[in-house]
Every structure is written in C-alpha cells, then in structure tokens.
Amino acid sequence: MNTMLRKSILGIAGLTVAGGLAAGPLNHHDSTPTARDVAVTAQADPAALVPHGVQGAQSRVDLNDEQTANVKAIIAATKKAGMDERAAVVSIATSLQESKLENLGHLGDRNDHDSLGLFQQRPSSGWGTPEQITDPEYSTLAFLKGLKQVDGWQDMPLTQAAQTVQVSAYPDAYAQWEHQAADLVAQHWNS
Template structure:
C-alpha cells in the first residue's frame, strides 16, 4: 500500500477514535439529563443567534402547547425589555435546562431549595415572590435584568452568560440547549 495513503487512513482512524473517546462521555451525559432526545437539527443559524457555534453535544425535546406558550412569553418579554434575538436564545436555553420550559411550582422533596418557575429562581435569593417568579413575563424580565448586568454577555458562549446569571451547580449544562433555543427563536421571533 502506498505509504502516504496508509498514513492518511491511519490518521483518519486515529481522529475517529479520539473523537469517540472525547465525545462519548459528553454524549452519554447529555442523554441522561433529558427524557426525550431527538437527533439535532442541522439548521444553521446566523451570527446573531449562535455567534460562537454550539458548544458540545446538543439535546432536544418535543414541546407541548404549554411549553410553546412559554417560549412565546419569553420572546415577548425579551422584546419588551428591548433586547435582541440572542438574549431570547440565552433565555430559552436557560429555561430548557432549568425546567424544560415548564412553569414549575414547588416540587416537594424533589425541589432544589425553594426554586420555582421557568428559570428555577428562588424567592430566598431575591428573585421575587413565588407569584412573581412563576409568572413567565416577570421571571424572564428578572433573568434578562441579570443578563444585562453581565459585562460582555453578547460576546460570551451561551453557557457562560447563563451561568453568570443563574449560578448553577451544573454550569456547562446550558450549552446543550443552544441549537433548540435558536431554532425556537427563529421560528417564533417574527410571529
């Protein structure tokens, strides 16, 4: 076999193996965090929606009517706050991670302290009353207010911007929702 061809084949095989080793645990972990995983769409969003490209393996869930209504509420609150589509992508990805876009009340023993609503905000941390943080417009506005206070959030990867506002125990988990969030903003922003 030609030496150059042989080295090329071995190089490609090595890259495939290395990619599998490094991507394997990430992909396995992403599957554990969602109940409904579908293949990632290959939609390419413009620089405004995904300026850094997606970070890591992507998750996706099917949305019911309530979740779609919450997407629209997040987009409406983002527009009302005078913020752009990228802010809506960060907000929706955050809500996908925190609540799967469900406006969660108190979950009893499964509750993380007193976290509630789309963004799992806590009254005890100053996000507002239970009534406020379970109102999609209020909770989105509160999240966006925090996002505005992050210097350079527009130039950060989504997961870093979201984490700076949310201060989650799992800071990298927001990244897995970036593609679906961008797809949802592209679908609903101009409606």
C-alpha cells in the same frame, strides 16, 4: 475568586435584580424600528443566533402547547426589555435547562431548595415572590435584567452568560440547549 464569595456576590446581585424590577419598568424601549429590526423581519437564521457555535453535544425535547406558549412569553418579554434575538436564545436555553420550559411550582422533596418557575429562581435569593417567579413575563424580565448586568454577555458563549446569572451547580449544562433555543427563536421571533 472562590466559589462561596462568588455565590454570595451573585446572590446579592439577584436581590438587586429583583429589587430593581419591583421598583419599576426596566427601560422604556423606543418602538422606532432600527436597521437591525428591519433586517430581521424575515424569519431569523438559526446559525446567526449562535455566533460562537454550539459547545458539545446538543439535546432536544419535543414541546407541548404549554412549553411553546412559554417560548412565546420569553420572546415577548425579551422584546419588552428592548433586547435582541440573542438574548432570547440565552433565555430559552436557560429555561430549557432549568425547567424544560415548564413553569414549575413547588415540587416538594424533588425541589432544589425553593426554586420555582421557568428559570428555577428562588424567592429566598431575592428573585421575587413565588407568584412573581411563576409569572413567565416577570421571571424572564428578572433573568434578562441579570443578563444585562453581565459585562460583555453578548460576546460570551451562551453557557458562560447563563451561568453568570444563574450560578448553577452544573455550569456547562446550558450549552446543550443552544441549537434548539436558536431554532425556537428563529421560528417564533416574528410570529
């Protein structure tokens, strides 16, 4: 499929994602613990969160209090969406690439079009209003709703799953954050 057609289809999918979120909650998540939930009550093993191994050189940034709070917000939203630790790893790695886990407002001339928030989602592409996109819970739920629509995302390398949702000009860049994202999920999933 050519790039323009793919971007158009994914742009429409973004509108669908945002429209679905505006229409109501993603899913009711039964809070009854499953065997998997019980098995992860101890701190998660970062290696188990990277089922395909990391791809390429890994990057790492030291996080301040705001960035750590955003990690926790992404994890909370992932749980609210009824998704597992791997979804949180994909989300956090994506946010590390897009914003270094900083909730970006309008950046003026440095802004990539009208990209905002933890995931650099665009109001003009249907991700939501600027206020919604800069809400960490909303933006994470929007990203996760897009991820859920990717058939087989659980079996994809992280960078492929993230790219399918984000449609970045740098599709392989997400891979460099997988190890740090797995470490953060292991550290904060049960905190």
